Amino acid sequence: MMPPLAERVRPRALEDVVGQQHLIGPGSILRRSVENQSIGSIIFWGPPGTGKTTLAHIIASQLSVSFFSLSAVNAGVKEVREVIEKARHEYRSILFIDEIHRFNKSQQDALLHAVEKGTITLIGATTENPSFEVNSALLSRCQVYVLKPLTEADLIQLLHKTIKEDEALKKKKIVLKETDALIQISGGDARKLLNLLELVCNTAKQKVEVTDALVMDVAQKKVALYDKSGEQHYDIISAFIKSIRGSDPNAAVYWLARMIEGGEDVKFIARRLVILASEDIGNANPNALLLANATFEAVNKIGHPESRIILSQCAVYLAASPKSNASYMAINEAMSAVQQYGDLPVPLHIRNAPTRLMKQLNYGKGYQYAHSYDNNFSEQEYLPEKLAGTKFYEPGDNPREMELRNYLKKLWKEKYGY
The missing domain is CATH 1.20.272.10 (Zinc Finger, Delta Prime; domain 3)
Known part of the structure; x- marks a missing residue:
């Protein structure tokens, strides 16, 4: 069975990769590291279909080292440890983990010791910010490279390059009359672009005229109903x-x-x-x-x-919980007031007064410490003068917030209209 188009035309060298020139162009940091055989552990962070897996394969190939691959979707601690054990018997090994952000803490911890000891060189791929999804100890031992979405020019270059070089497509007469639909549906994802191109080209045995209408028709019939990035x-x-x-x-x-x-x-x-x-x-x-x-x-x-x-x-x-967007609306209203009125001065009586000069300037003068009063409450103004009496929070119509409304009304009486 013939492999999918995206796999058939997967680049085998850095020179063949379309896009990501900030990382692999002449004189770039990653290219120099590969050429100098000095690759450390890496995390590739970028959208789907931007070349993370491809770069991992190319690096392993150009370094002539053993290459192990796991997907965090279906691999656990057991699989990680099995690969690490195999790597101990190799001179040098790269372990590629796709979607590494899906590994939980214990799974990531299983990698840490092997990375520290140099048993493996880790290359992780993630579509999520590694600062949030990769634990700090592992992240500190990896160089993070950010991959950019492929531009329209990159995608069009990839289309022409693929049609020219793929053996199966070369047997057909393919005319790229229109490319807007291919570009739009792919969303900067090279794999998705090539999969769709292959589907379109399979609509005819010989001549294929690629138009937006043909692409949309094929996409509606064939493209998966759930696309994580679309x-x-x-x-x-x-x-x-x-x-x-x-x-x-x-x-x-x-x-x-x-x-x-x-x-x-x-x-x-x-x-x-x-x-x-x-x-x-x-x-x-x-x-x-x-x-x-x-x-x-x-x-x-x-x-x-x-x-x-x-x-x-x-x-x-x-x-099944009661609903209220009162807090959401309150912060939106408050932020609108900030944008409208700018940096209004803090009332003197609630300013901080850590120095003698500030006290001489009446910072904090007249402040009433709430806990010194009945019910731990003293009615005083906390908003800037220009906003005095403004109500941002309107309690919702539900039992819990009705309790809050009644409590606030008891404290503030008619000031805020509760």
Whole structure:
């Protein structure tokens, strides 16, 4: 069976790579390291289809070292240790880990000792910021290289290069009449671009005239329904969030299942739940944020596939919780006031007065320490004079925030209109 087009035309040398010239162009830092045979452990950070895996293969080839490859999606501590054991018997080995951001702490820790001792040279690939997703001890031993999305010019160059060089495509008469649809659907992802080109070229045995209409027709019929970096990614996470916001746990777990089955990063889902817990539930149920944050921590430790259970529990709880966006609206209103009025002066009585001069200038004068008064409250102005009496927080219409409303009304009476 013939390999996919993207695999058939995978570059074998740095000179063949399209894009990333800031890393591999003449005189660039990574190119010099390869030429000098002085490669240390590396993390490639960039969008899908920008060449992370390709560069790892090229580096191993040009250094003439043993090459091991694992995917963090389906590899665990056991697989990591097995590779490390094999590497002990090699003169020098590169271990490539795709989607390294999906490794939990214990899996990353299993790598650390081997990297420190030089048993392996690690090359990790990630689409997520390694500062957040790779533990600090491992990250400190790696050089991070940022790969840029391929430009339109890069993608068009890749199309022409592929049509000219691939043996199967050379047998057909391919005319690139229009390329806008290919470029748009690929989203800067070279692999996706080549896969789509191959699908389009397979529509005819001999002559193929590539037009936007043909590409769109093929894409709608053949391209996968869930793409982690494309439109479906945003549509489905949107459906997931709106289902929880709309208090529908059944729809929430359905869209969660769609993302999990589509290979979505479980930590991305967990992060969205933390945001939602505050934005859409807030003080209507303060425990929602605690559970969402605990979910993120647990998912980070457990990883896929068991984390699906934790995510389901959290999604159902959030969907079944009372809703309020009062805190979200409050900070938006406050930020609008900051943008409108600029840096208004802090009232003198609540300024900090650590020096004698500041005290002489009346910093802190007249401040009433709340705990010295009944109910730990003293009515005084905390906002700048120009904003005195402005209400940013409007408690939501739910039992918990009605308690807050009544409490604030008791304290402030009519000042804020509670």
